[in-house]
Amino acid sequence: MTTKKIARNLMLAATLATVSTVTLAQEKVKVGFMLPYTGTYAALGNAITNGFKLYVNENGGKLGGRQVEYFTVDDESDPAKATENANKLVKRDKVDVLVGTVHSGVALAMTKVARENKTLLIVPNAGADEITGPLCAPNVFRSSFSAWQPSYAMGQVVAEKGYKKVVTLTWKYSFGLESVQGFKEGYEKSGGKVIKDMTLPFPNVEFQPFLTEIAALKPDAVFVFFAGAGAAKFVKDYAAAGLNKSIPLYGPGFLTDGNLDAMGDAGKGLLTTLHYGDGLDNKKDKAFRQAYATTFKSQPDVYAVQGYDAAQMYNAGLKAAKGDLANQAEIIKGMETTKVDSPRGTFSLSKAHNPVQDIYLREVKGGRNMVIGTPVKALADPARGCKM
Amino acid sequence: MDFASFLIQTLNSLQYGLLLFLVASGLTLVFGIMGIINLAHGSFYMIGAYLAFVLSSATGSLYMAILLGVPLSLAFGALLEWAFFSHLYKRDHLEQVLMTYGLILIFEELRSLLVGDDVHGVEIPALFSGSIPLSDVLSYPVYRLVVSAVCIVLAIALYYVIQRTRLGMMIRAGNHDRTMVEALGININMIYRVVFALGFALAALAGMLASPISSVFPNMGSHVLIISFVIVVIGGIGSVWGALVAALIVGFADTFGKVLVPEISGMVVYIVMAAVLLWRPEGIFKKG
Numbered sequence: 001m002t003t004k005k006i007a008r009n010l011m012l013a014a015t016l017a018t019v020s021t022v023t024l025a026q027e028k029v030k031v032g033f034m035l036p037y038t039g040t041y042a043a044l045g046n047a048i049t050n051g052f053k054l055y056v057n058e059n060g061g062k063l064g065g066r067q068v069e070y071f072t073v074d075d076e077s078d079p080a081k082a083t084e085n086a087n088k089l090v091k092r093d094k095v096d097v098l099v100g101t102v103h104s105g106v107a108l109a110m111t112k113v114a115r116e117n118k119t120l121l122i123v124p125n126a127g128a129d130e131i132t133g134p135l136c137a138p139n140v141f142r143s144s145f146s147a148w149q150p151s152y153a154m155g156q157v158v159a160e161k162g163y164k165k166v167v168t169l170t171w172k173y174s175f176g177l178e179s180v181q182g183f184k185e186g187y188e189k190s191g192g193k194v195i196k197d198m199t200l201p202f203p204n205v206e207f208q209p210f211l212t213e214i215a216a217l218k219p220d221a222v223f224v225f226f227a228g229a230g231a232a233k234f235v236k237d238y239a240a241a242g243l244n245k246s247i248p249l250y251g252p253g254f255l256t257d258g259n260l261d262a263m264g265d266a267g268k269g270l271l272t273t274l275h276y277g278d279g280l281d282n283k284k285d286k287a288f289r290q291a292y293a294t295t296f297k298s299q300p301d302v303y304a305v306q307g308y309d310a311a312q313m314y315n316a317g318l319k320a321a322k323g324d325l326a327n328q329a330e331i332i333k334g335m336e337t338t339k340v341d342s343p344r345g346t347f348s349l350s351k352a353h354n355p356v357q358d359i360y361l362r363e364v365k366g367g368r369n370m371v372i373g374t375p376v377k378a379l380a381d382p383a384r385g386c387k388m
Numbered sequence: 389m390d391f392a393s394f395l396i397q398t399l400n401s402l403q404y405g406l407l408l409f410l411v412a413s414g415l416t417l418v419f420g421i422m423g424i425i426n427l428a429h430g431s432f433y434m435i436g437a438y439l440a441f442v443l444s445s446a447t448g449s450l451y452m453a454i455l456l457g458v459p460l461s462l463a464f465g466a467l468l469e470w471a472f473f474s475h476l477y478k479r480d481h482l483e484q485v486l487m488t489y490g491l492i493l494i495f496e497e498l499r500s501l502l503v504g505d506d507v508h509g510v511e512i513p514a515l516f517s518g519s520i521p522l523s524d525v526l527s528y529p530v531y532r533l534v535v536s537a538v539c540i541v542l543a544i545a546l547y548y549v550i551q552r553t554r555l556g557m558m559i560r561a562g563n564h565d566r567t568m569v570e571a572l573g574i575n576i577n578m579i580y581r582v583v584f585a586l587g588f589a590l591a592a593l594a595g596m597l598a599s600p601i602s603s604v605f606p607n608m609g610s611h612v613l614i615i616s617f618v619i620v621v622i623g624g625i626g627s628v629w630g631a632l633v634a635a636l637i638v639g640f641a642d643t644f645g646k647v648l649v650p651e652i653s654g655m656v657v658y659i660v661m662a663a664v665l666l667w668r669p670e671g672i673f674k675k676g
Binding site: 039040042043172198199200201203204205206208209210211212213215216218228229232233236237240241242243245246247258259261262263264 | 389390392393396397400403404505506507508509511519521523524525526527528529531532601602603604605606607608611642643644646647650653654
């Protein structure tokens, strides 16, 4: 081979390399949102989407240096359609990362699809313990919480207040039962005793028989899991029955999120635990709220934060892999080791990929859930059943 | 369960049963007399609750909301009958189910467009916002007792209208034999329109009365719909008296089921329904 030829080949190779780098940089990262955009949880799905896009915009419209292309499927919060919907994004659209969802039943089906196809999944809300428990996988992440976390913290809070016996009440579905389980663990470990667990079928809201039961049992305090309209009704019924005067009521933050307007005065002074709240004293949160309000003309909530953090987590992974979408191992490693600078406060991820985060105690004041303390710092989900 | 708790649970059962009666009475009228399976009945309840919310926010009083809401629902019910349901009388049940299911979707979407998807509360009128102490820790909200009283009054009024008035006689006759009633020169279409408007207004009124207790929220009609059908079937299709008895049975079964057999409380009402139907396949008060 002559020198000339070598030089020419080298030049050709260099050109080819340049060309391929250029195409690589132009290839967009495909983000698939599988979230509820209709039905009861539509507002939550939109908040998560907005939060995610807000981070991408702040990051110059890019994730890991690549332009972003969005794919969207409305999951309708219907577990029966979940596998098919997830496959649309994974197999038809070939997304690089799947983001979803709110409803735990749908999220469990998504987790299974993600495990089978090795598609990266970030769950931005659904709190079912299994997702980062028995179903945990290298490619499954969560940017929100596990049902266990806020309730476990509440168990400690109630025990520290000196209450010796507690009655629990929840809808009889997995998220409620997991919440009660978490509470019991935190509470009984700190010396309290749950004297009775009561349940009613979802979405039944005829609480009167249980209020009569509670009045007859006379516990020191009551722990409940309810959410949305049902929670508003429960809190109002509890106050109307006069029980709030003698037996204080506690619950995880879902009890008072997005329904304070409907609760009216009955909600005043309620204490709940969650990984986010109003009036957090950190710069990141203030900037986030400001930016969200200007961009979307509405106030952000915990769901928007979880969407925002899902984008941050994925960005960190892509950056670690230098934007190489095919290098999943590197992306996962990057996500596992990142410290997420979240509006809720900085958090890292546990071995099972669930946030290790502070749980706040919040009090309902002036129609908001004001943070009044941090009873448990850096709380990690026990990830029972996770073999990773 | 001690005796005091037992009494309070009985009160809970009565109170719940009476409210259920108010929703189910309209359904049993429309189902029994006009022969229409109306899946949209729960939506009528939802519409009533949202009317109460919108009108009471606008006027500042629940009384005004009900005063305006009832004639509005009567008019809207008559309009619906004219526009949609009058075409269904001679169709089979499948077509009725399809159309009334379609109406549920339309009403929910309209609700979403007009009022949004948030949960809203409705203020209890100041006069009834207190509670009566029953034991050292438990009180009973006055408003619930008032609602029960209103339900009893309405039950008596309905009974009177249907059993003792000329209109009631025509309604019962229409239920029995439509052709014969027409042959006697009675405008059966007008009777149907009145019955349907009445059924709509009863469901809407139940929604209005329940709105301060239950809050208003998307899809609030769906749970009410199922339990209403259970009541209609237990009571005997078309029997208002049967609906009252069945509603009270359901009220008791649900309340005591939750306390005594919590593991299967979701099923108790349906077990009762199955038992009643084994005993009387056409419901308690179905007359041949």
